[in-house]
Amino acid sequence: MDSSSFGRNVRVARAWRDVSQTRLAHLVGSKLWQISLIERGLPPTPEQVVAIAKALEIDPADLTGGDLLGSRRSRADGVPIAINSEAG
DSSP, rough: OOHHHHHHEEEHHHHHOOOOOOHHHHHHHHHHHHHHHHTTTTOHHHHHHHHHHTTSOHHHHHHHHOOGGSSSOTTTTTHHHHHSSSSO
C-alpha cells in the first residue's frame, strides 16, 4: 500500500462524505493531528485503515488500492461506486 495514495483516498472519501478531519478523528478514536498526518502520507496502522474505512462507509481495499479521484467506476454524479458500497 502506498501511504500517499491512501492519504489522498481518505481525503477524497472524506470530502464526498462531507466529514471533517475533526469528525473523522472522533469516529475512529484518533486525534486530529493523526488524521492530518495520515492524509499527508504517514503510513496508517492496519487498525487505522479498518477504522477509517468503517467510519467513511467504504471498503478498506478501496482506500488502500488505487486512486479514488481517478476512479472510472462512478455514477452519473461523479461519486465513485465504492463510496456507496457497504464497508466490510
